[in-house]
Amino acid sequence: MTDMTREDVTAMILTAKRQAGLTWEGIAEAIGMSPVWTHSAAMGMNAMPSDKAEALTAHLALPQEAALVLQESPTKVWTQAVPTDPCIYRLYEIVGVYGPTIKALIHEKFGDGIMSAIDFDMQISRVENPKGDRVKIEMSGKYLSYNAW
Amino acid sequence: MTDMTREDVTAMILTAKRQAGLTWEGIAEAIGMSPVWTHSAAMGMNAMPSDKAEALTAHLALPQEAALVLQESPTKVWTQAVPTDPCIYRLYEIVGVYGPTIKALIHEKFGDGIMSAIDFDMQISRVENPKGDRVKIEMSGKYLSYNAW
Amino acid sequence: MTDMTREDVTAMILTAKRQAGLTWEGIAEAIGMSPVWTHSAAMGMNAMPSDKAEALTAHLALPQEAALVLQESPTKVWTQAVPTDPCIYRLYEIVGVYGPTIKALIHEKFGDGIMSAIDFDMQISRVENPKGDRVKIEMSGKYLSYNAW
Amino acid sequence: MTDMTREDVTAMILTAKRQAGLTWEGIAEAIGMSPVWTHSAAMGMNAMPSDKAEALTAHLALPQEAALVLQESPTKVWTQAVPTDPCIYRLYEIVGVYGPTIKALIHEKFGDGIMSAIDFDMQISRVENPKGDRVKIEMSGKYLSYNAW
Amino acid sequence: MTDMTREDVTAMILTAKRQAGLTWEGIAEAIGMSPVWTHSAAMGMNAMPSDKAEALTAHLALPQEAALVLQESPTKVWTQAVPTDPCIYRLYEIVGVYGPTIKALIHEKFGDGIMSAIDFDMQISRVENPKGDRVKIEMSGKYLSYNAW
Amino acid sequence: MTDMTREDVTAMILTAKRQAGLTWEGIAEAIGMSPVWTHSAAMGMNAMPSDKAEALTAHLALPQEAALVLQESPTKVWTQAVPTDPCIYRLYEIVGVYGPTIKALIHEKFGDGIMSAIDFDMQISRVENPKGDRVKIEMSGKYLSYNAW
Amino acid sequence: MTDMTREDVTAMILTAKRQAGLTWEGIAEAIGMSPVWTHSAAMGMNAMPSDKAEALTAHLALPQEAALVLQESPTKVWTQAVPTDPCIYRLYEIVGVYGPTIKALIHEKFGDGIMSAIDFDMQISRVENPKGDRVKIEMSGKYLSYNAW
Amino acid sequence: MTDMTREDVTAMILTAKRQAGLTWEGIAEAIGMSPVWTHSAAMGMNAMPSDKAEALTAHLALPQEAALVLQESPTKVWTQAVPTDPCIYRLYEIVGVYGPTIKALIHEKFGDGIMSAIDFDMQISRVENPKGDRVKIEMSGKYLSYNAW
């Protein structure tokens, strides 16, 4: 009895993707989900509902056991409190610079509470621009109000 | 000769805003800028062009010297590598969970590069939703391609 | 024009409580809220609705301005990533030892998601026991399910 | 002579559970203990009395040596001072936000002392609620009074 | 209404001790407690029962309010995770070098549990020795057994 | 030529001890040393004199090479600046809470200096007590006076 | 199907370079790029355009798959927040000592903005000097102006 | 007798510069030194020779004592191991990404050694470019060879 881990399945997905020359956009479309969610579930940062796990496994011709692993609740771990990769660091920097501003405006528009990172979705798109194309990131999270009791 | 610091001006703005019962949205409209940028400049996280600095100073009836201070390049400092306030922490968590996904999709859509956090803008809005209203954050940054030489 | 800060109001509350020989339980009862929430709002870890802020201000004979400060959204800050006070450290230790267990059982009972720390309440009580009385802590938070999109 | 480690036994338990389609609740019932304690002992965060270790080993058809390993005093280790998984982080956040409140109320109800994390137990349950079901966590620990000598 | 803080009282005690040429041993004897406990309570690391707080206040001729402050439950804080003072570092080093040994021997002599740091006392004495006098530290803490439930 | 490491020898000792059903107290007695020192040397936190290394090797029927390894000066390493295991953490907490007190009393009894952690010994014993048995830890280290030159 | 990783390709390049007695300058010339960029791409800190990846692979007689790996966007990771190697530490020290100066002079010459580390290039050369030859590092990055919106 | 500190002198210089509408380039020219060195000495990151200290004091009409303070060897301190200001962070990022490359090329051109950060100088200039002007940083440090003895 050998166990397949999350890391095994992530590696299988990356290899299958590279060998078949697929894109995340294409894989996402094949399983009927968004590219952001599809990639994060493939990386082990989200659990897949069973139909999506099976659709992904079939699309990439992975072993059947992989579909079970993809449905498990992963433990989300990142090891760099401050990320070093420049592409990810810029996002961290935005949180440092604009975090208090986002907080102030949420409070102004909603009251005392937060934007949920659980009941949450995100889209990434390319916006053409004559001065240089732009990356657009749209986040949407449910407003959660603090409880008083 | 007494010097007015960034912190002094931020405190004056917050007091004037509270006493006059203003909102960030209202202040931003008065100076013809977005609420996100207006708040971050008021907090000392962005420098103001001279016309905006004077408009803000006039709108809030601050001393003239404040307009000069608002135009200086601030040193952007945050002291918590991992923010503790729940509203800001959720943003940090999103970077931890979805950072590698954003990176992968930028690379897929643009090539090897990043989204700029300097040539950058952001909007925050409230989206009505029968299951609970949602916070929408839209970020847009210029794509910067790595150089090879 | 002098500004009253959160720290000022917390200090005023502590002084008034000590001088009048009050208890948190008594103060909470006077404003019709729970002791846990009342103490945390007094410490600047929760914002007060206006009626509760005014009730507290009246009960403790604080200046009127304090009621406004108590209604603002505080920035929640703790400076020790690992708390040193033994009473608080034991709670941290419980998260370290039992955190993965709580996660596993939430997943077993609910699916992939978390217990909210925002839509959340807590009670603390004393349970008599012949082998030594026990502290009982009851936490209740809304289950939030991860989104797939 | 090969040695079986704690990690080996934890892996065996997880595999046997997955293959037999068991739940922690079911396993706990089979050995006559609570689900919280059973899971934490299986993870190597608590030592098992010999009868419970043998009951678990028999129930999951593990090798006999596993029962010995489960009885040893484990060294409790967690490697993230601030946990990243959102489900566990929310518990950490609760300690940060409400730790001083819990301390103040323990002192008010008992005197100068702490809630033990050793002579301690915990239950987790699902509470139905029309606005969304809630996670309930009940902790109970012996009050320990500081010594003066 | 001015408030006296823990830090104020600690400073008063140190000044009174220096000016009267007292020793910790002498102060401890005067209030009928041990030198270790007396010093730690004076430093704000332990709360004093009311009779001892009053005895100390009387012995050092401190203002009456100090006796109240000394009875409050202090929040125990140390700011250096690894202490730099050589005298204290050596104790830290002993925990690093001998911690696993102490744990193993407690398990051998008592079973799975710990030595309490709450129901705890300590003595420090000087032991004459022809090769150089020795510091003797004796710690005694109640054995607490882990709970299974 | 294969090399035997400190870690190999520690593992051999633990296995031999478990298989033979020995105790640290028994092993220590067999080689004529204290249990604390014997355990710490077995863990690689102290070097053994050759006669003790050979006595231990003979007593546990380890290969001859092990006796050489046990005589080497180990590099003492601990990887957690703040230990997480509750049994060891309590010792760390004692250093945090009582460290300044121990320092003050050493200075009062001896002058400006420290207790050596090198010319040092320790005993651990069980003290019966009707309110619950107690762990007793006795440390003795040579007083070292600071040099002035 | 075996996967070749970035680390594998870096190791192959280092081995081929050592065995053929090549220099970075020579390799860079062979592929028509600068030594700084060539070394950093070989180390996995930059992605190679396909023609350069193939030129490098051919020059060093690496397997064909290596050319594909060299074109992927690497995740840039460094694990020492403060580097220990003296040669790299001196660069870190220059950032600590002169960072605020570089910032002030960029602001004086350009306005509020930064030097890009993405649209960036660097040369390293040896400058003869009778008092001892000098290392010359020339960095050039596009000036990016902060956005106001 | 009041003492003037480094911080006092830095503040005086900044105020005098702002009030007289000077630039670093202009101040540097007035004392016959480079702008980089002049700014860093003004910030307390370098000591000034007496003639330069007096020239600066005279040029800015500072009190005579300032010239003495500017000649003292400052203790160079930066408090952020990883700088947060984006302009300075990009320099830190360059060290992280290109540090090993700079080391490798120094070794290739010089042998085993480093570039001195003490016998060191730097220039910053603006380079016009139709695609956007560029910041140019030129560093020059004496090569120091490791000693063998």
Next chain:
Amino acid sequence: MTDMTREDVTAMILTAKRQAGLTWEGIAEAIGMSPVWTHSAAMGMNAMPSDKAEALTAHLALPQEAALVLQESPTKVWTQAVPTDPCIYRLYEIVGVYGPTIKALIHEKFGDGIMSAIDFDMQISRVENPKGDRVKIEMSGKYLSYNAW
């Protein structure tokens, strides 16, 4: 009654030295001690015997109370785990690079033990050298042998 602190006395010494144009070497000679010890005691890193404290106080014309403060056992604190000042960092670097070597050679020459940092002295001198004068640091500490018991 005002209290003079260690920091007060250090500041007085520095001011008196600067105003009288003294050197550490001169001050040390005046009190009959070495410059290293004299400076470190003045900085609050060593306690002074009463005759030396009085000699220093007299030599610098400090108030009488200063002599008492200089005799107290200071708590030795440094706040940078890794020092940033280049002159001190180089010493830290030497410990990182040569620490294991010093340990190995102490073990080879003495056996299992350490060099004391308490029964310790140090001299610093200038050695003329045609290739550039050299700093010579001589440390001498008592060898302390690990205890076996």
Next chain:
Amino acid sequence: MTDMTREDVTAMILTAKRQAGLTWEGIAEAIGMSPVWTHSAAMGMNAMPSDKAEALTAHLALPQEAALVLQESPTKVWTQAVPTDPCIYRLYEIVGVYGPTIKALIHEKFGDGIMSAIDFDMQISRVENPKGDRVKIEMSGKYLSYNAW
């Protein structure tokens, strides 16, 4: 083609030394270098000139390839910012306690600059002493003066 790493060569040297019963002093003498430098080069903290690398390889009968590896510029890495081994920690403590003193005396004797840790050498010796033999460490590094430009 298999590659021999620095770690491989270090392990070979340690094994050969142990098996042949050699000392660092003896090995150093055999290759005509000092024990400190010889040990540090063997540990991978210094590169060897070719003649010394070959002498060492011949003396210890290591494979020829080892001589090449010993000549490469190593990346100097230590992973504990604060070392835990007591013998090395004492050196770290000396830097913490006496670092500012060494800096002050270098400035007094030489001017504004540092002692080089690159153009540097060290000797360790045993000094007999009736009160207990002493470890003597002599460091010598070239004085480097800060540049003004």
